[in-house]
Structure formats: structure tokens, C-alpha cells
Amino acid sequence: MAEIKIEFKNLSKQYKDVLAVSNFSAQVVSGRVTGFLGPNGAGKSTALRCLLGLVTPTSGEALINGGSYSDLSEPIKHVGALLDSRGFHPGLTAMQNMKVMASASAIDFSRIPELLKLVDLEHATNKRTKGFSLGMKQRLSLAIAMLGDPEILVLDEPANGLDPIGIVWLREFVKKLAAEGRTILISSHQLAEMQNTVDDVVIINKGELVAEGSISEICKGKTLEEAFLDLTLRRSA
Amino acid sequence: MNALFQSELRKLIYLRANWLLLLWSGLFAALGTVAPIVVLNSETQGMGMGFSGTSTPEGINAVFANAAGGYLFALIMGILIMTNEFRHGTAVGTFLVTPKRSTVLVAKLIAAALAGLVVQIFSFLIALTSGLIALTFFEPHSPVTGELIWKVFRASALSGIVLGIVGVGLGALVKNQVAAVTGAVIWTLIVEGLVVAFVESIGKYLPAGAITGLVDLDFGSNDFNFSIENYLSPGPAILVLLGYAAIFSLVAMRTTLRRDLD
Numbered sequence A: 001m002a003e004i005k006i007e008f009k010n011l012s013k014q015y016k017d018v019l020a021v022s023n024f025s026a027q028v029v030s031g032r033v034t035g036f037l038g039p040n041g042a043g044k045s046t047a048l049r050c051l052l053g054l055v056t057p058t059s060g061e062a063l064i065n066g067g068s069y070s071d072l073s074e075p076i077k078h079v080g081a082l083l084d085s086r087g088f089h090p091g092l093t094a095m096q097n098m099k100v101m102a103s104a105s106a107i108d109f110s111r112i113p114e115l116l117k118l119v120d121l122e123h124a125t126n127k128r129t130k131g132f133s134l135g136m137k138q139r140l141s142l143a144i145a146m147l148g149d150p151e152i153l154v155l156d157e158p159a160n161g162l163d164p165i166g167i168v169w170l171r172e173f174v175k176k177l178a179a180e181g182r183t184i185l186i187s188s189h190q191l192a193e194m195q196n197t198v199d200d201v202v203i204i205n206k207g208e209l210v211a212e213g214s215i216s217e218i219c220k221g222k223t224l225e226e227a228f229l230d231l232t233l234r235r236s237a
Numbered sequence B: 001m002n003a004l005f006q007s008e009l010r011k012l013i014y015l016r017a018n019w020l021l022l023l024w025s026g027l028f029a030a031l032g033t034v035a036p037i038v039v040l041n042s043e044t045q046g047m048g049m050g051f052s053g054t055s056t057p058e059g060i061n062a063v064f065a066n067a068a069g070g071y072l073f074a075l076i077m078g079i080l081i082m083t084n085e086f087r088h089g090t091a092v093g094t095f096l097v098t099p100k101r102s103t104v105l106v107a108k109l110i111a112a113a114l115a116g117l118v119v120q121i122f123s124f125l126i127a128l129t130s131g132l133i134a135l136t137f138f139e140p141h142s143p144v145t146g147e148l149i150w151k152v153f154r155a156s157a158l159s160g161i162v163l164g165i166v167g168v169g170l171g172a173l174v175k176n177q178v179a180a181v182t183g184a185v186i187w188t189l190i191v192e193g194l195v196v197a198f199v200e201s202i203g204k205y206l207p208a209g210a211i212t213g214l215v216d217l218d219f220g221s222n223d224f225n226f227s228i229e230n231y232l233s234p235g236p237a238i239l240v241l242l243g244y245a246a247i248f249s250l251v252a253m254r255t256t257l258r259r260d261l262d
């Protein structure tokens, strides 16, 4: 049965002069891939950062399994996250970066080679990440997100920098995870790609919820791109 | 907590920059004792600074007090432990694994205390051995006593722990790595030295002044205007140093607990 795994409840985040997220509410359920879509600056990353306890909401809340991220014990065993910031040290190798993360949550190192193989970074295991391409960094971030074998994945533009093969691989990968009953929340700009990947869609614009529903409800026979442009342009006009 | 501390240790050990810093501290330490031995025994007899040569206990004291002088490296180590997280965006990963930021901070403070201790003990050992080796070229000299070695070791170890912790606090406050390290270097090498030398009433309470008090060795120099009497005695000096550790731990906690991360 699909359960509500992630819930934004009247979430607002005010930076000095920008209301990045405004009274935003949405739900994400298990066993499905949910696309989190919106124009640049819409507030996607901010909402996800609130969800992960990195940013303190001005009001409202963002919940995982009904509680806050920071109340989870050993959170990376429940939630894997890939964010748009670099999350690892350039002076450390891929392996060393993963060991640093794994040891902080007492995760067995034997998983690491497996995960590096999964994201096709075996050849770079002992290379310092300083020399990694954007796509390689993205793959490493994904491997780190999977470190705790989480039931929930929060991915902020994971396709950034991936080559076409990588993008297809990522699509199949998240679909497979959702089929296993996991919860995937994935933000992206690549609408054509998202059309083939997601089951549900949450659209945000200027910090506010614009639309929420299954992909067929949102698209109503149009492409996701057309539906998205309709929804976001109409609202901002 | 144990797991988190292990993770912090890994960061310390994996980073080449940290080993480089340790190497530099060793070089600085060796210079700290060898250079004054050479200078004190040069023909000009201490370059007119009023020190007696290494044939007197005061001369030996003046030389080996420097073996506790590498605390700047402990401070830099602490700064790096904290600011690396912001500089490379690894703070996000660190706090995703452990959202309880106070726990992360405690692990960092302990790691920094340990790193500072290691840096200072290493510096102390290098300074001591290179000083002893240099002295063999200037026999006879006044003995390097066990009491002297103990006093300098005590000051090295405690100052390493305290300044490692202070570094974390400073790093958390300033966030910018280059600014924090530059500030620490200017403070330690210039500002603090001047205050300790010329405004003793304040200087004795600054870290460098307190460390000098804790070293507790009389250089016995009349001309150089130095008297250990003007400094705190070891007991109060230790309290002052622990006070700095406490204040900067609080600063680290306060500044990191609620700050938004991007």
C-alpha cells in the first residue's frame, strides 16, 4: 500500500528579501517516483533543504515519516539525499569520501565498492575527486545517497551533468527503486526526461504550489512540457 | 558519538594538507631551538639582547621555552577542521549524516583537541631533540634538566589541546578559511606578541602570555626586560587557558547550531 512518506505542511522560508517558499503543502507517497518541478528560483532546493534539516523553515514544517529529519536516528539509513552543492572533499578520493560518510553512521565499508560499481565509478575509486567531471561528481553523490540503503531518496537535479547513457541509467535505476516500494522525490528541469520517469508530479512556482497529482492528471493528454509551461506561465502572467 | 569521532579522525588522516602542516610545525620547532642556540653562542653573545649563553641555566631556559612555541599550528589545525566543511561544502554531508549539530560539534572539538595535542607533542619532541643535538656543538653547556623538560612539555600539551579547540570556535565564527587562518597568523605572530611584550598587564591573560606563565621558566634577563614574575603562575595560567577553550567551544556551538546551510 502506498503510504505518505514525505509531507510539506504550509512550509515557508523567508530569506532576507526573498520569500523562497511560500505556504507550500504537498505529499509524496511510497512506491512511486515523484517529480518536483518548477522554474529556476522556484524554491525547489530550498524546500528540499528544509526537508533535510539543513535550513530552518520560517514557518510550517516538512516531515519524513511524520517526523522531522533531525529526529531520525541514523537518518542516512532511512533517507538518501543528493543535493546541488558539492558534498565531498576534493582532496579525498571517492573511496575516502565514502568511508568518511559511512564511518559516521557505522555503515559497513564492504558496501562501498558495490556502490561505486553501481554508479560506474569503479575505475575512479582511488582517484581524488578534485579531478572528477561534473557527471562523475553526480555519480559519486548518488552512490553516497545510496550508502545507507535508504527507503526514501531525495534527489535535487540528479541528472545534471550526466551523459545520455547516464540519464537512461538513472531513469531505470529510480524506477526500479520505486518498484521495490521505496519513495523517490526528484527535482529536475529536464521535462521530456521526467515524463518518462515519474509517476507523480508536484509543480512549484515562486515558492507556491501550482499543481499536484499523477502525471496523467497533470498532463491531460498534453506533454509534460506543455502542461508545465501552461501552469507556470499562466500563473505568473 | 564514537562513530562520529572516527569519521572526524578519518578526515584528519586522509587530508594531505594536514600532514604538510605537521611537517611545517616540525621545521618551525627545530628552528625555534637551534636558531637561538647558534645566536646565543655567537661572538656577539646574544646579539646584545642581554641573554647569557647556553653555559647558564637562564640561557638554556630561554632556548628550550621555545619548544612550546608551535601552538599556532595547533590553532590552524583547529581552524581547518571547521572551515574545511564550509569551504568544500562537506558540511551538508556531515549534517545529513548527523543532523544533531551539537553532537557533530562535540566530535569536532574532541578531534581538534587531539590534533592540536599531536601537533604540539610532535613540535616539542622535534624542538627538544634538535636543540639537544645543536648543543653538542657548544660544549660545555648548562644541563637540560628533567624539570625544564617537564615544564615545557606540560605547556606544549595543554596549549595544543586548548588552541585546537579555539581554532574550531574561530573557524565556526569566521567560516572563511583564508580569512580565519590569515587572522590567526597575524594575531599570533604580530598583535599578540606586541601586547604581551609591551602591555604585560593585559598580555599575561592572552593565550601566549598564559602559555609563557605555564612554561614557568625564568630567562633571568635584566636587559631584555623579561621576568617570569610578571606572568601568571602555572595554576592560574591553566585556568585562563581552559577558559579560552570553554569560551570558544561555546562560540562554535552557538554559531553552528541554527545556521542555514547551502
Ligand SMILES: Nc1ncnc2c1ncn2[C@@H]1O[C@H](COP(=O)(O)OP(=O)(O)OP(=O)(O)O)[C@@H](O)[C@H]1O
Binding pocket: A015, A016, A018, A019, A020, A038, A039, A040, A041, A042, A043, A044, A045, A046, A047, B262
Ligand atoms: N541562502 C540563500 N540566501 C538568500 N536567498 C536564497 C538562498 N537560497 C535560495 N535563495 C533564493 O530563494 C529562491 C529559491 O531558490 P531555490 O534555490 O530554492 O530555487 P530552485 O527552485 O532550486 O531553483 P533552480 O531550479 O535554479 O535550482 C531564489 O530566489 C533564491 O535566490
Ligand SMILES: [Mg+2]
Binding pocket: A044, A045, A046, A084, A156
Ligand atoms: Mg535548485
